[in-house]
Amino acid sequence: MNPGRLVVDPPGVIRRLAAISDAALTDEAARALAIEGKRVADAFGAPQDIEWTIDEAGALWFVQARPITVPARGRSAERTILWSNANVNENFPDPISPLLYSVAAPGYYHYFLNLGRAFGLSRRRLNAIHEPLRHIIGVHGARMYYNLTSIHTVLRAAPCGEALAAAFNQFVGASHVAPDERRHPGWHDWRAAQALELARIAASVAWQYTFVARRVAGFERTVDEYAHATEPSTLSRLTPAQLLHRLRGFTTIRRHRWKNASLADAGSMVCYAALKAYLGRALPGEDQDALHNTLLKALPGLVSSMPAIELWKLSRAIRADRNLSTLFRSDPPHTVLAELRRNPAFTTFQRARDAYLENWGFRCSSELMLTVPSFQEDASALVAILRSYADHDGASPEELLARQQAERVIETRRVLRLVGWRRALVLRVLLRWTKAAIQLRERARLKQALLYSRLRRVALAVGDDLCGAGRIERREDVFMLTMEELDALLSGSAMFPDVRMLIDMRRRAHARLSATKPPDTFTLAEGAYIENTEIESITDATGGSVLTGTSACGGRTTGRATVLSDVTQAHRLRAGDILVTRQTDPGWGPIFPLISGLVMERGGMLSHGAIIAREFGIPSIAGVADATHLIPSGAIVCLDGDRGTVRIVGASPPPPRDGSVEAGR
Numbered sequence: 001m002n003p004g005r006l007v008v009d010p011p012g013v014i015r016r017l018a019a020i021s022d023a024a025l026t027d028e029a030a031r032a033l034a035i036e037g038k039r040v041a042d043a044f045g046a047p048q049d050i051e052w053t054i055d056e057a058g059a060l061w062f063v064q065a066r067p068i069t070v071p072a073r074g075r076s077a078e079r080t081i082l083w084s085n086a087n088v089n090e091n092f093p094d095p096i097s098p099l100l101y102s103v104a105a106p107g108y109y110h111y112f113l114n115l116g117r118a119f120g121l122s123r124r125r126l127n128a129i130h131e132p133l134r135h136i137i138g139v140h141g142a143r144m145y146y147n148l149t150s151i152h153t154v155l156r157a158a159p160c161g162e163a164l165a166a167a168f169n170q171f172v173g174a175s176h177v178a179p180d181e182r183r184h185p186g187w188h189d190w191r192a193a194q195a196l197e198l199a200r201i202a203a204s205v206a207w208q209y210t211f212v213a214r215r216v217a218g219f220e221r222t223v224d225e226y227a228h229a230t231e232p233s234t235l236s237r238l239t240p241a242q243l244l245h246r247l248r249g250f251t252t253i254r255r256h257r258w259k260n261a262s263l264a265d266a267g268s269m270v271c272y273a274a275l276k277a278y279l280g281r282a283l284p285g286e287d288q289d290a291l292h293n294t295l296l297k298a299l300p301g302l303v304s305s306m307p308a309i310e311l312w313k314l315s316r317a318i319r320a321d322r323n324l325s326t327l328f329r330s331d332p333p334h335t336v337l338a339e340l341r342r343n344p345a346f347t348t349f350q351r352a353r354d355a356y357l358e359n360w361g362f363r364c365s366s367e368l369m370l371t372v373p374s375f376q377e378d379a380s381a382l383v384a385i386l387r388s389y390a391d392h393d394g395a396s397p398e399e400l401l402a403r404q405q406a407e408r409v410i411e412t413r414r415v416l417r418l419v420g421w422r423r424a425l426v427l428r429v430l431l432r433w434t435k436a437a438i439q440l441r442e443r444a445r446l447k448q449a450l451l452y453s454r455l456r457r458v459a460l461a462v463g464d465d466l467c468g469a470g471r472i473e474r475r476e477d478v479f480m481l482t483m484e485e486l487d488a489l490l491s492g493s494a495m496f497p498d499v500r501m502l503i504d505m506r507r508r509a510h511a512r513l514s515a516t517k518p519p520d521t522f523t524l525a526e527g528a529y530i531e532n533t534e535i536e537s538i539t540d541a542t543g544g545s546v547l548t549g550t551s552a553c554g555g556r557t558t559g560r561a562t563v564l565s566d567v568t569q570a571h572r573l574r575a576g577d578i579l580v581t582r583q584t585d586p587g588w589g590p591i592f593p594l595i596s597g598l599v600m601e602r603g604g605m606l607s608h609g610a611i612i613a614r615e616f617g618i619p620s621i622a623g624v625a626d627a628t629h630l631i632p633s634g635a636i637v638c639l640d641g642d643r644g645t646v647r648i649v650g651a652s653p654p655p656p657r658d659g660s661v662e663a664g665r
Contacts, residue, residue, distance in 0.1 A: 008034035025054070032060055040065050079181075079526040082148040083140065086520070087172030090583045090607055091368050095142035095514035098506060099459060100370045102482035103254060104144065108136040110255040112154050115262050120204030121158065122197050125185055129157045140530045141516040149178040156180060159198060167273035173550075173603045173623060176521055208263055215260035216440045222257055223447040226250065230454040232376075235461035243465060244490040246458045251483060253451065261444035268437035268606055275430045282419045282427065293553050294411045297614045298404035299435050304442045304608065305615045307360045308397040308590045314356060315389030317349055324349060328390055333383035357382075362453035363446065365567040365587025370456045371479050384571045385590050392575050397593045397616065404617035438611065445608075449586060462486060473500060480506045520602070547624050547631070549599070551644040552610035555619035557597040558649070563633035567591065578639055580631050584609035592616050597639040599627050599646050621646060 008014060014027050025033075033052065040062060041048045051064040092100070113133055116126050126133075132150035139145065155164040165177055208215070230246050238246070276292045283291065318324045324346065327336055340350045361376035375382045395403070412431070416424040463475030471489060472478065478486065480503040488494035496502070518530050562577040564570065567587050573579065578597035581588075585608055592598075592612050598620035603609050613620035619641030627646070631637060636650040 006030060029054060029058070029060070036060060036062070080149075080523045081526055082176055082178040082521070082523050083138065083145040084148050084172075084174045084176065084521045085143060085145050086169075086174040086602060087607060088137065088144050088146050089520070089602055090585050090609075092144045093366055093583065093585065094369060094372075095510065096139065096144050096369070097371055097479040097510075098482050099479045099486075100368075101139060101144070102484060103251075103370075103455070105137060107254045107258070109133050111258060111262050112136060112151075114256070114259045115266060116154075116157070118204065118208050118259055118263070119158065120197070120201040122200075125157050125197075128185055129154050141518040142510055142513040143518060145518075146172070146174070148174060148176065149181075152178040153181060157185070159201060163273070164270075167269050170273055170276075171269040171606050173607060174521070175623070209267060212260075212263050212267060212440065213436070216264050216444055219257070219260040219444060220447050222253060223451045226253060227450055227454050230458055232454075232457045235457060236464070238461065240462075240465055240490045243458060243462050244487065247455075247462070247483065247486060247490070250451070250455045250458070261448065264437060264440040264444045268434070268441045271430065271434040271437045272606055275434045278423075278427065278430055279415075282423050283415070291415070293551060293610075293614055295408060295415065295431060296434065296438065297408040297553070297617055298401045299439060299615070300405070302439055302442055302611070302615060303446050304586065304589060304612055305397065305401060307356075307363055308593050308616075310356050310360060311385060311389055311590050312396050312398075312593070314349070314352060315386055315392070317352065318386060318390045321349070325390065328383065328387050333380035336383050337379055353379075363449050363586050363589070365585055367449045367586060368452045370452065370459065371476075374453050374456075376453070381568055384568075388570060388573065388594055389590075392594055394575060394593075400593060400616045404615065407617065438606065441606070442611065445586070459486075462490065465490075471497060471499060472503060477503045477507075480510070546645055546647045547599075547627060549621040549624035549627075549644050549646075551641050552598070552600070552603070552607075552620040552622045553613040553618055554642045555617065556638070556640050556642070557619045558636065558638045559596050561599075561631050561633060561635050561637045561648075563628050563631060565628070578637055580627050580633070582628055583607070584612075588612075592618060597637075597641070599624050599631065599637075599639065601625065601627050 006014060008030055014030055037048070037050055037052075040050060044065065044067065047068045048065045049068050050062060052060060052062050054060055092104075096104070113126065116129075132147075132153040135147050135150045136154070137144055138147050151168065152165040155161050155168060158164055162180075169175065169177060226249055229249065235243070235246075272292075275295075279292050279295075318328050327339055331339070340346050340353070357376050357379065361379070361382075362374045364372070364374045364381075366372040367374065416427060419427055459478050460475055463472065463478035466472045466478065466489065467475055477500075481489075481499060485494070485499065489497060489499070516530070522530075524530065557578065559576050559578045560574065561580050562573050563580045564572065565582065570591050573591065573594055575594055576596045577594075578599065579591065579595045580599045581601075583600055583602040584598075588609065589612050593616055595618060598609065598613050598618055600607075600609055600620070600622045601624055603622040607622065610620065610622055619639050621639065621641060621644050624646060631646070631648060634651070635648050638647045638649050640646070
């Protein structure tokens with residue numbers, strides 16, 4: 001028989017890496033085996049290679065144990081790499097294309113390198129971490145992963161490196177920290193050179209953040225200029241040389257003009273962690289997760305909430321027009337779109353809808369994937385969202401924001417009174433910095449979405465050109481090539497200009513890898529790849545009806561759970577439902593005013609789902625392992641955002657005849 005393989009991680013998380021042929025090895029038996037196996041290893045004082053069996057009564061027997069003396073795969077002092085898709089899975093939720101990977105890999109390298117330079121790290125220190133800088137991300141099962149070993153090594157090169165590594169994990173929602181490999185100069189040698197470097201770092205950080213608002217505004221102008229130069233309606237008229245110039249323009253921005261956006265990322269990460277730590281010291285008896293998240297509700301001027309506000313206005317226009325209301329309620333999306341264009345009675349609404357698409361239509365689910373069309377290209381999904389909004393009778397997004405803002409102001413006053421006037425001075429500064437950093441970060445992320453949507457349109461225009469030249473079969477084949485290969489093809493310097501066989505090979509390999517299911521977090525030997533196509537992450541740490549995670553927004557609610565894997569399934573939501581999903585991205589933003597609670601398997605405290613949930617005061621929990629499998633769609637669940645728990649309390653009742661929904665927020 002082919003042997004099965006599984007891993008049991010504390011506190012009993014099962015990861016089956018290859019099929020177990022014997023059905024007797026249940027999850028319960030596997031956990032018992034792990035516990036008893038550790039006792040045997042502890043008794044002998046070293047890891048053991050154990051032989052065991054299970055008898056007919058289900059009792060576990062050990063028949064032999066011997067020390068493990070040969071390193072795995074015959075390697076000595078094998079180095080392992082910690083991989084995680086936390087947060088990166090929000091931005092890139094599906095198998096990625098070669099074109100996207102060729103953009104992302106050097107992009108992340110320059111992202112961290114340019115931050116190190118901006119913060120004043122010495123050339124000697126940056127050279128010492130050059131190798132981990134080159135390997136910030138990787139791909140397993142065609143999915144993008146953070147190389148946490150490299151990221152934590154890079155962060156530890158800075159002063160307070162361990163605190164930065166912990167802040168990064170909180171930022172992205174990762175739960176594991178890679179061991180410190182000491183691959184960087186330390187900060188314990190207080191010689192004059194190191195003191196000067198610390199002084200330079202302090203001055204550089206102060207200089208960068210004194211004008212950070214101007215810097216983010218500069219990044220916004222850079223992207224707007226690129227968007228103007230790549231207006232989709234003009235791309236078909238460009239020559240190959242002009243298209244190549246547009247591709248190189250994107251590369252220049254992504255690699256060398258991204259520092260101002262990354263400053264907003266770093267600022268929000270550090271400020272959020274500092275705020276939470278300070279509140280923990282000042283008010284140790286308070287529920288910390290609920291406290292600091294309440295203080296960050298409904299931040300004024302957050303661009304992430306604007307799509308929901310504008311969609312609400314469109315939905316009210318639909319409700320006010322009987323013909324529009326009938327059209328949206330009864331006809332399929334393609335018919336609705338055709339009728340809006342054809343019927344002059346809908347001209348005013350069509351203009352308003354076109355304005356929304358112009359300003360916000362590039363902000364959609366999987367907006368950075370390159371292979372997914374935005375609302376600007378395909379507005380069908382927007383029709384379903386507008387239909388849900390038009391059916392909603394609750395408070396408007398602006399009313400919800402005003403309500404949450406009032407609660408935030410009251411809670412902030414209460415906390416400032418509790419901490420005393422001296423600590424209140426520091427807390428006011430931390431709150432102001434954290435709010436500003438989050439606002440700036442969301443502005444930068446909005447422009448990032450615009451930039452990537454324009455790259456997609458440029459790439460498709462390149463695909464049309466290569467199709468016309470007979471280089472590729474379909475315009476979408478362009479995503480199976482790298483940025484460097486496209487540059488060579490368009491400039492006439494490619495060694496093998498006929499890339500059709502290469503694309504066909506990559507497409508078949510990509511489909512095979514995409515069918516695998518790698519775990520969210522795992523370790524591999526350095527240079528190793530996941531090769532087993534049956535890999536799957538199976539998590540069942542609770543064994544009961546109460547699931548736990550991390551509070552993203554406080555509050556309690558009870559309602560019907562609706563499990564969705566993609567925002568295109570949003571039509572299944574009823575007003576007041578509790579959304580259960582793997583993770584959210586900016587494309588989910590318009591859904592939030594329709595739900596009463598949110599449960600996510602993935603996501604950090606500054607993920608898009610957590611930020612928008614706080615904007616609208618939606619009780620939310622992130623990091624609920626395997627929630628989409630353990631919570632049945634339609635079940636009634638009780639969500640406690642303050643304690644980070646969700647409890648299944650019953651089956652869904654039949655929907656009321658009048659279409660009303662009974663749910664509490």
